[in-house]
Structures are given as structure tokens and as C-alpha cells.
Amino acid sequence: MTDKIQPGFEVQHDSEHGRIGKLTVVRGGKPLPAMSTPMLYPVVCLMTGVSPRGGGIWKYVLRNLIENDIPSLSQVLHFLDFNLESRHLLYWREKPLRERYREVKLDYKAPLFLDSGGFKLLFNANLDLSSYGIRSDENQAEDIVDLQLDLGGDLVASLDYPLPNNLDRAEAVERMRKSLENAIQAALYLVDKKQTPYFYVCCHGQNRDDMRQYVGNVFQLMRENGLSEYPFGLAIGSIVPLRGTRKYEQIVELILGAKDGIPEENYATTPIHVFGVAGNIIPLLTYLGVDSFDSSSYIQTARGLNYLNPSINRLQPVFEMESIECDCRICRDVDLFEMQQALAENGSYRVLSSGRYKSEFYADIALHNLEMDYKTLNTMTAAIKAGESMEALVQYVESNPEIGGALEWLATKDDALKTRIRRTVFVRERRTAYDPAHDGQLTFLTDEPTVKLSYTPDSFSIPEDYRPPRSKQILLIIPCSAEKPYSRSRTHKILMDRLLSAFGVKVNLIHKVTLSGLYGPVPEEFESEEPVLKYEFRLVPQDYKQTLLCTQRIREYLEKYGQNYDLKIGYATSLAYRTVLEEVSKTNSDFILLPKNPKKRRLSEFFRIPNINELIETLSTVISDK
Ligand SMILES: [Zn+2]
Structure with missing residues (x-):
């Protein structure tokens, strides 16, 4: 280990409120700038x-990031989202992603951070990836490292098991x-490898104490x-579900x-x-060091055709601009x-009348939204250097009041900040979990646990x-919901x-039976049973075992109760759930699967009016007789 050039991190300018540092990664035995x-x-899919x-929005986003030498992060299991087969993964693993992209004249020089994809396993700890060469036993952590190294990660994070909100304590x-x-x-596995990626340990906790102990351990x-x-950094996970519910205060705690x-x-050699998370929480994170x-929100917002309008600090639908x-x-x-004009045209993969592709415009929106995050970051970085990060943070919150609660709460443990914000009245747009009556105590930390991942198909x-x-x-x-x-x-x-409204x-007359990805059929009378209320599981297309189990259970249900209904x-x-019902319809000729020809196998099709009308039409063949 000692004779290899090691990557490293050093703090160059430390302040009580934020710091400036230098992170050096090593590729092929040589340090990069x-x-x-x-x-x-930015999170990318390669x-x-x-x-x-590859086509779509990624083609144009990647081209831009690569040409501009922007470091990016990708999680190694993202190929699952694109329904790649194991032979395709083998192809990708033949050489580092960087070399693969060089084949199409894209020379990605900037560092690539490869996350473990533990998030993919969040609601699905038993997802079977053995056909992709990733075992689900005690070797899984090492198999993920091998994948990260094959794909040429300059920085890698350990395989982790994120904690959803309100997870049962045990x-x-x-x-x-x-x-x-x-x-x-x-870490022990990596030490003996010839590659020397910068290693991040993923850290999790349900509260501040958990996190302190975890990191100490x-x-x-x-x-x-x-x-x-051995040089390593800390990567704090489990924050994504928190951000979703705006529990900014808890993010600060962790x-x-x-x-x-x-x-x-x-402290000075351990990057965090x-x-x-990014967007409006960037100033708070940098302030905390x-x-x-x-x-990935720059991509998600662009997919919804939302442009981050810098003059009003808000997302705005492109068509309203x-x-x-x-x-x-x-x-x-x-x-x-x-x-x-381009975005209003039909067809997403065809050349538009302008000679360009629709995806190019989606990519422009995404890249602009990303630029806005960089702008916020650069403002904060300059403020830290100038020793004015508190002022910059307070000013930012004045125009982004949704993080005001987190700031006020932080002030209860930061006297200088407390003094500073006495002069400022924040317009509180939304109530946050912070409750001043509880004197800085976080009320949600005592929430009853409502989620359990330990339920099995037999629960x-x-x-x-x-x-x-x-x-x-x-x-x-119909499929289950989160x-x-x-x-x-x-x-x-x-x-x-x-x-x-139709009937x-x-x-x-309709008996709703929910197709649970975990349990199979759940008749509506059982929706309030505890295992049905508290499980958290999403069926994914690669989960063959569970797909088969659901198919069998629906078939059994039809066999046993099918004669009770005039229409089934x-x-x-969405792909995974539809696959189950497709399998069922192959053996049960009187089971009708709708919509007959959805344009895409996506949840969005569920709400499409023509599809719902098709359902209503089919239902009315029986209902109108009554
Ligand atoms: Zn712009």
C-alpha cells in the first residue's frame, strides 16, 4: 500500500462556517489535477x-459534461433502470466507461465517482442480481467493488443499506x-488492488447520536x-427520503x-x-462544512419541462415562459x-422540422438547471473564502424561505447565527417540522416507526x-402504491x-384487488391489515423470483374465486406489474388486461385519459346491463 501513490484530501481554508479543500484522485498510478x-x-447514467x-436526453447531457470536463457521479446499478441484460453488462465491464466512450470520440477526462447502488436495494434487499455476477451473500460488498473497478471509478463508495423514513428501530x-x-x-479488499480509487464509507443514522457513533466506529x-x-472520506446517505419530505432540520442533525x-x-483530511441533495440546500450544506x-434533480426537473428561472428563484414550466x-x-x-416549438412537436425520437432532436432541448433545460446549482455553489464558495458565509446563507434563505425552518433551528445551536437572524424576518411559506414550542427538540424524531422492511411474502x-x-x-x-x-x-x-363519476x-359492483409486489393479490377488505399498511416494497422488472410468485398467487386467486365474477x-x-398480469392473461383467457396497447410501460400511462376510457368502456359492458 505504501509504495503506491495514494489519493488524498486536504483542507486549505477552514472556517467555523464552511471550508475550502483540495481533493486529488489517482488514475493509473498518476494523480489527476x-x-x-x-x-x-451531477448524477449521470452511462x-x-x-x-x-445511447440516445435520449443522456446523449446530449453526457456530451456536454464530457466536453466540459465536469466530474460526475453515477451509481453502478443504474443499468437496471434501462432493462439491460447480463450480457450487456458483461460488454460494459470489459473496459472502463471512459475508454468505452472514447470509442465514440468522447474523451471523458474528469473524475468519475461510482456509487454502490445501495439505494437500489433500499426497498428490495433480496433483489437477485446473480445473473449479473453480483452475489447476494457475504460476497456482495466485494462484487460491487469489482464492478466499480471494472467500470473505472476514480472515487467509489461502499455498498450500503439506506434507512427509509421512520424505519423500525431494530x-x-x-x-x-x-x-x-x-x-x-x-476497504480491506481494495487495499490489495492495483487501482487506487478514493474510497468513501457510506454512513447512516436515524439521528445525530447514531451518526456520531457510526462515524466513530x-x-x-x-x-x-x-x-x-488508508485515505477515505465519509458519504452520508439516507438523506434523499428526508429531503423529499422537507425534513431539512434532520438533515442538519445527521x-x-x-x-x-x-x-x-x-478532521482536516476527511472529506464529507x-x-x-443539491438545489436550495447547497448553501446550508456548504455552511455546515x-x-x-x-x-439528479437537474434531470428530473428537465423531464417535467421545468426551467429554474433565476429571476424568480423558482421552477417554471417552459411553455409558460x-x-x-x-x-x-x-x-x-x-x-x-x-x-x-420543438418541444410542442410530436414524436420524441424523430428529427424535428428544425433538423434537431427533441432530446437536445430537454438536455438544454437540464444543463441550465445544473448551472443554477453551480452558481449557488460558487457564490457560497466565494463567501466562505471571504469569511462571509453566514451573511451569504441568510441572504439566500431570504429569497428561498422553504429552508428558513432549518436555518432557525440551526440558530438554536449557533449563537452567532442566532444573533444574525434576529434582524431578519423570514416569510415562512410552508410549515416545517421545527416547532419552536419544543425548544429545539425535533418533534419528528419521536415519530412512531411506520415502515418495516422485514415483511416477507408470507407476512x-x-x-x-x-x-x-x-x-x-x-x-x-390494479398495482399497489407506495x-x-x-x-x-x-x-x-x-x-x-x-x-x-362514470358509474x-x-x-x-367492482371488487378492487390490489396487486402487491410483495404479497400478490390483496382484496380491498384487507387494506388496513398491519402487514399491508406497513410494508415497503417495489416490484422491479429484474426481480424474477418475486414476479413469478405474484403471478402464481394471482392465478390461484382466479382459480379459487374466478367464478364469483362476471368480468375479470x-x-x-408500469413494466413490472404489467408483466405479472400479462403472464396471468396467457393462462386465463377470460382475464382482460388493459390498456390493450399502452404507448409506454410507464406509470404515467396509468392516468392517460384514453387508457382510463378504455377501462370504463370495458366495464360498462357489464355495468350498463344492471
Ligand atoms: Zn441558463
């Missing part, structure tokens, strides 16, 4: 097809233990395993906990990365009128003596509302 921190990695000639403790164990195993275990000289846990002597973060008031490197060359089954209600003459099977009970979820509500009280319909559009 140092990256200046704090920094932001294995989107069977060659680096399960959280077990997940933290496994994440920590994986990290040490991966990381340093202790590294020492005990003879790795005290970051403070991680900092508490770093031994004094390691925060996974999956976070050195890097990553975000009257002008572009931005001089970033992207917008300088964008003609808004041409963009709106719920339809009782042997079950009979569907006599009044129900139509069976309607929100529970199912009936209160957006998908179920929208659909049932449409059916109610009035006769909607009661399945309505599903």
Missing part, C-alpha cells in the same frame, strides 16, 4: 443501452451494522484493521452527528460527501421560441375461508374517482 471543494457532482451511442440498527461491516470489508474499525493510514464523530486529528454533494433571463453557458445559445395471505363479497360482480386488479392504505394513494384515488353508485380485468401500465 486536484478538484477544488466544495463541489457538486450504461443506458447496448453501446455508448431494522435500522441491523442495516447500520451491515453497512458498516460492508465498508470495512470493501468507522475510524476505530479502520484502525483495528490496520487501515489507519451532518452535525457525522462531524461530531470524526476524531480531531482526522452528502448523497442525493460539507465538501461535496451530488444531484416569455423570455429567458439567463446568461449561463447554456442559455446564451438557446432560442426560447425555437425550444418551445400476508388471504385466509383459507375467504369469500369475495357477493355484491361484487367485477374483479379489477402510500398506504392503498385507497388513499394518488393512483388509486384518481382511478376510483374517474370510475365513480355512480354502481361503482360498488387487470389495469396496469
